[in-house]
């Protein structure tokens with residue numbers, strides 16, 4: 001069957017399509033049907049089934065006689081170590097860890113925050129929660145204490161599992177002080193923490209509150225898998241929205257298992273036993289879906305890579321890992337390839353390694369620019385498949401269904417919608433647009449299994465953010481078009497979210513931080529183009545009347561403030577003091593126009609602009625920061 005047939009098969013019988021896909025999952029009680037319409041545009045999948053994520057990701061492979069297969073490879077060029085864990089070992093490790101958590105009172109439905117670097121113990125912590133039916137929320141290590149505190153207050157976890165430190169090239173990230181700072185800042189206080197001590201930095205533990213990972217597990221009874229309902233939350237993952245308050249995307253257990261398992265063959269074209277590698281971080285959705293859950297549920301070997309595309313030790317790292325571990329399908333962000341290309345434009349490093357095991361490379365997380373795709377294709381000789389999805393969906397909305405049929409690649413397009421997604425381009429009034437016309441990208445409800453059913457503690461925000469603009473549709477927040485052949489093109493975000501090195505960040509959140517600086521009266525943060533990271537945040541601040549301190553002192557404080565409040569991952573380094581911000585007559589800041597000037601793109605002067613002369617002042621400030629040169 002080709003792609004068209006599979007897609008039409010889904011469209012004509014979605015219920016049958018997903019019930020069939022659900023056969024590949026072990027259920028303690030089979031679901032009676034796939035879709036549960038809760039009314040009022042809310043849907044759930046496989047709600048009355050009973051299953052367990054950890055059983056499907058770990059135990060069942062051992063039961064099936066594959067306990068000796070490697071489940072996780074930890075390849076850490078940062079520490080110079082390599083460690084392999086088989087499925088049988090993984091089951092024992094996770095069952096013991098879950099037993100220790102249970103002994104401390106963690107039960108089904110309890111929330112547990114996980115704050116860990118790229119070590120296998122991060123996956124084990126996720127799986128141990130899943131084993132008990134506890135709901136984990138992983139927080140990326142590049143966020144500051146304040147961001148962690150916001151998540152603690154929203155998820156109200158009973159426990160936090162963390163490592164003593166993370167390792168960035170040339171820098172130890174001291175997790176424990178960040179964690180202590182976050183718990184101090186948060187209103188909600190977890191009952192206890194559970195600390196994985198790394199040899200690179202041993203953290204001080206507070207008696208009776210912080211428990212040592214190994215000591216804590218001593219003598220405990222390993223825990224069995226607790227069956228949970230198909231609509232039981234597997235995890236909450238926070239992502240950036242328009243404001244500083246992150247959105248808690250919920251993932252339900254049943255749909256998550258069914259959809260992710262389906263993608264491994266149909267999109268990533270791997271069979272059980274093959275090695276699959278997603279070079280991301282467990283703190284992001286790519287890490288949840290494609291470092292941890294999907295490869296394990298499907299019985300693949302997954303790689304936990306603790307390193308960077310360049311500098312650990314060189315631009316050949318990717319090819320070395322692919323060759324050493326016989327990776328069949330590789331997934332990374334375009335920005336990582338831009339970094340490799342910058343250091344190794346001719347692909348000299350690729351020639352040093354045998355990458356014949358590799359079948360295809362998958363890119364996602366941000367727009368894949370044609371130069372990068374063409375370069376990667378040229379130096380590797382492999383097909384490069386761009387695919388488009390979001391934290392909210394958890395898996396591909398549009399991509400290449402390589403395991404079904406390798407369709408022609410159109411550079412600049414992430415290819416075609418996956419079964420489950422009826423993708424449409426809508427005009428402002430919500431009317432479908434013609435092929436080739438640019439509009440808002442929306443998905444007709446219901447969304448498929450594995451996507452978000454709602455936001456944690458925030459159903460109103462869920463409706464407002466995704467459902468209210470186009471009734472009957474999910475609004476993706478991206479703009480784009482579909483061509484005559486049904487290929488999708490993603491052009492831009494329609495909100496204040498920017499994408500920095502594949503990391504999703506909120507300019508609104510950064511504005512909230514800048515506005516708290518005592519000398520700042522007003523501010524705007526925009527995303528300007530960057531050759532390496534795709535976009536970079538840039539701040540403009542107007543000072544409170546009477547402040548006459550040196551401007552560079554104030555901008556340095558602003559840069560530090562964003563780093564301290566949001567974290568280094570925001571990469572906020574560009575900031576200027578200006579007298580005024582360009583606005584419409586009704587007072588709306590013209591951020592999009594500022595972006596166009598920064599990127600030296602043509603723009604139409606907005607008819608509603610209050611005072612066009614301000615744009616000249618902005619241009620001067622941009623030029624001082626190295627932008628608007630064209």
Ligand code: COA
Nearest residue numbers: 141142168173279280286333335336339365501502568569
């Ligand atoms: N913990 C703590 N700090 C972290 C971190 C983590 N897990 N990840 C990143 N940071 C810090 C970095 O150390 C850096 O700090 P600095 O300002 O002190 O240098 C800052 O956050 C920005 O990091 P990063 O975005 O990684 O930029 P970089 O300049 O260090 O490296 C690239 C550039 C392109 C090599 C890097 O961004 C990269 O590997 N990108 C791939 C992104 C990716 O896989 N995204 C996943 C989406 S699918």
Ligand code: AMP
Nearest residue numbers: 364365366367387388389390391490504
């Ligand atoms: P995140 O939730 O962090 O995965 O970010 C999702 C957003 O990243 C999307 O809404 C897009 O704006 C952008 N994005 C992800 N993948 C792609 C892609 N292949 N092409 C263009 N933009 C993408």
